[in-house]
Amino acid sequence: MGYNLSMFNYDVIVVGAGHAGCEAAVSAARLGQKVLLTTLNIENIALMPCNPAIGGPAKSCLVREVDALGGVMGVVTDATYIQMKMLNRSKGPAVRALRAQSDKKEYMRFMRHLIESEPNISLKQCMITELLVQDEKAVGVVDELGLEYRANAVILTTGTSLNGRIWIGLQSIEAGRLGEAPAVGLSESLSKHGLTVKKLKTGTPARVDSRTIDYSKMLIQPGDKELNFFSFLPNRPIREQVPCYLTRTNEKTHEVIRKNLDKSPMYTGLIHGKGPRYCPSIEDKIVRFAQNPSHHIFIEPEGKDTYEVYVQGFSTSLPAMAQIEMLHTLEGLENVHVIKPAYAVEYDYVPALQLSHTLMTKKIKGLFCAGQINGTSGYEEAAAQGLIAGINASLYNDKKEMITLSRKSSYIGTLIDDLVTKDIDEPYRMLTSRSEYRLILRQDNADMRLSDIGHKVGLISDLRYQMFKTKKAAIEKEIERLRNTKVSPNEEVLKVLSKYNEGLDAGKKLAELIKRPALNYEILKELDKETKELDLSREIYEQVEIELKYDGYLRRQQEQIDIADKLEKIKIPEDIDYRAIAQISTETKDKLEKVRPQTLAQAARIGGVKPADISVLMVILETRRVPRSKSVI
Template sequence: MQLFDVIVVGGGHAGCEAAAAAARTGARVALVSFRADAIGAMSCNPAIGGLGKGHLVREVDALDGLIGRAADHAAIHYRMLNMSKGAAVQGPRIQADRKRYKAAIQQMLAEQDGLTVIEAEASALRFAEDDSRTVTGLVLGSGETLGAGAVVLATGTFLNAKMFCGESITPGGRIGEEAAQTLGDQLRALELPISRLKTGTPPRLDGRTIDWAALEIQPTDDADWTMSPLSTGRVAPQLFCAITRTNQRTHDIIRASLDRSPLYTGAIGARGPRYCPSLEDKVVRFGDRDGHQIFLEPEGLDDPLVYPNGVSTSLPREIQVDLLRSMKGLEKVEIVQPGYAVEYDHIDPRALESSLAVRGVNGLFCAGQINGTTGYEEAAAQGLVAGLNAARHVGGQGAVIFDRADSYLGVMIDDLVLQGITEPYRMLTARAEYRLRLRADNSATRLTGIGIAAGCVGAARRDWFATREAQRTRAIGSLQQVVSAQRMAESGAKVSADGSKRSLYEWLRFPDVGRADIDRVSDAFADVAADLADEIAEDAHYAPYLARQESEIRELRANDSVRLGEAINYRGIAGLSNEMKERLEAARPETLGAASRVRGITPAALSAILIEARRAASI
């Protein structure tokens, strides 16, 4: 029997990040995937990032994860979303060459010390002979056993999965790959809270059959930003995307075919993602609209495939051809692979601790779509947290818990473990109440130090971060220089020459004062990386607003310091409604602060919970 510290099941975005994060801490890690050549594959959209999602990519990168650097290696189109809005809600997003992305991930995993890739079916969890709730490894489809102190399940959409395309229903979680039936059955036998969810993917088009000249073109950004500051820049040639729209004829075709859609025949009963609905759902739910935008996104530099973002569908292939050919520029388009839907098992994330450990099953962690989320970015972020904490579990160290006031990672996990889900969870900037603090551009400042302390950051990033922090100290020190309004105005800044004096940092709070104005009166940013200088300027701009949030955050952290023991019987607390009791029992919040964030919990209920917690602690 081969022995490891941590075994990760699944080679998708969650599994790759989990395996790499655990290995970076020094753990011996096995990454088990049914197909080694599919590790790191982008199974749906050839894009990374976006609104909220781009923040997660930057945060995973700040903790030395893989996704940001792989995205830059593969990026064939860069676009910063929400550029007309404030930095806090801007979303970096790239289109990736699928082959380059997968190759980058596999290369980084191959270079990671302590990580072994095993191509095999993960058949079942292995448990201790004297304790059926303590995981001790994994049984492979061949019968071989792997031993480990922790297992991370990152099974994506494969647990008891079925694929739907029109009337056709086949087992599997992705075209050409089988479902994880045996493992799925075992998890149900453990009496874990398991439900079904649905996702979908569009057809893949032959780009050579698209009339690009008839379409609106969307070029790549002309800025020079990257997903990871450790990337050497934009290394791949840049391509354009294009936009078309559905129309009344498209909608008529879909309405006439709903009796052949598994979403409407009852074949699929699970909920899909609200923020990424199928084209059928769009037409039915928004019937008054005259059209919906469709983004035509290239899948690679040497690949003619095009991804029609917005055409997620499980209608029969011949109907997919008809509805696509009703759109401008697609009149002669050919489908290479039809779209389809997938229905799969997931665990109610309220069964998880904030470390992403499964409550009541010692040594078992879960990450990604098995936890009810959707998207590469959400999966990668959970994978990093689960892999890091699995390694710390084996090493006898405390879990690393991410705070929702300091990271989108913390927001997502807090939402999942406290609120649960009724549909696949997607990260949105609106979910973060402290989003002014959580900009994509300051992810390293917020999180890299935490990663270094946790032992999951490599030498290259540690050196980069040390240099960056030294630059920050020098720059902020120089920005304490006091300059008169007269001098600022004379230098060209749009301020009133009213005789006032302020530090340069305070001048940066003015909406019309920027880095260029500071550079004309000071060399504060002379030896500072451009992105760091921009970050410091944004910090100054938001400073008055952030100061007002500090009292809220202090209260949040004070409540989070009050631990709630597992033994608390919420059903026995007088004054709680039955609905409150059910939600608290399902979520089992770890702290009073977490209890306050469970939906529907009132201040009076919190007082009752606090009294019960103190009583239980005194017994």
């Protein structure tokens, strides 16, 4: 009797169950796809191999955007946090950032449970060693035991595993993460199919035993009393929080580091891949910022049921003995016991210039890449891409138009546009400075920006969408009311205002008053009975306050967007022959050829393409004298 081969047939195969893979698998499954989710070690689903934290500047926006589109990272973080903190609380809303310390094990358990609860996902521990391609289309994968799995769409989310090599001082072992085998074979298979594969590097600090730390010498960093959450869903759990601690490096630490630099694989040239500029190792910080007498080091718990703690800011690839010596120079860590050493890892990635904005490769239809494999670094960046890849693999299978997010809509759109447009040769991390629209792209309004798309795609339920629309209507109504409600300078009003060192000469609309730096919505409640009686929830009145307070800035940003939109609307034909355009330099032609931008705006964002080149392209496109090439990538 023949074997039933349908058990090897799926709609979507996701290679990797890290932060990108989990989002990709869950979104595709919820969109009706039969999904195979493969991973090297089933005990490590959604592992955080680096810091036990989600969110922070710009990254919190990514998590909220993932949530608004119907992804799961926000929900899992809210369910498993051990500390919540709003960073930059006293600064403007564009840079406020929610950050959670996660219980690492609970996060993994929760995500695994969520995945196992999806009837459309089959989970499998195996190493995928080969990609199957027919007629330039992905058709499946093969594992190390030679089993073939077929699907119309394949999503690669292999993290740091591809040909991973870990370095601790001058010693190295083949591994994707400490304690996990590297993924071999797949990189070579991708190269064989014509994809370029390159190397990058990242690193992580040591984990130490909490019982050997003297916390009395450090500054305590408690969580927030007034809680905020990542998901826009209601009823998030209130959990007991645990503190983090702050210590600092000192001259002794720096001396130990300098003394050991000749044993660093980075400084001796053994590691070739570039590391993350915005998350440098401690030896990098000492060398690059030699003028700084000390650097902050945060001590972060890895969970509630473990003594393992993470030494944030102390990532290094120096030898194990030097690491111990360095740690012992820190105040409070003089006698610390190291549980796991810090290490650097070098791994293969697939430069994302080979992808389109849908995250599908240009060369192989049905093949999507998401997460660290695209040259990014970070859980949130990975989750954001995983979600988009999962959605688009589903739409591709259903022969529907795939989604692409614009830079003006989201940090996710910005991230993907940067990846597919800029020649990225170091791990890419999301920063607020990467967005030209950061006043509009805030963590607080991610649902306003993306719920429509999440609902249209099918990941936001009708009920949730209705809740969102009710919230949106309430915000709009309140803004309108404040624009139309005037207060007069009567005795009562002046008395309230004087408490905040404010005065009033003539009647003023509440919408105008709230613009004053010293005033906020809470104070309007003291000035106006109706505002008090309305008793709006914090999530509604915060939006009202931001929209009114920063009205002028937001309008100006909108004008910028409108100008950029004009270039964004000028499409470049897919078969344009850049080589045949005489007025642009060979260097520019090479760059345009490599990226093959879809719009004039995207062309303008390519590093090294000058405004004069864009003018030439604009003239050519407007006069419709576009030189066409025979072959299109």
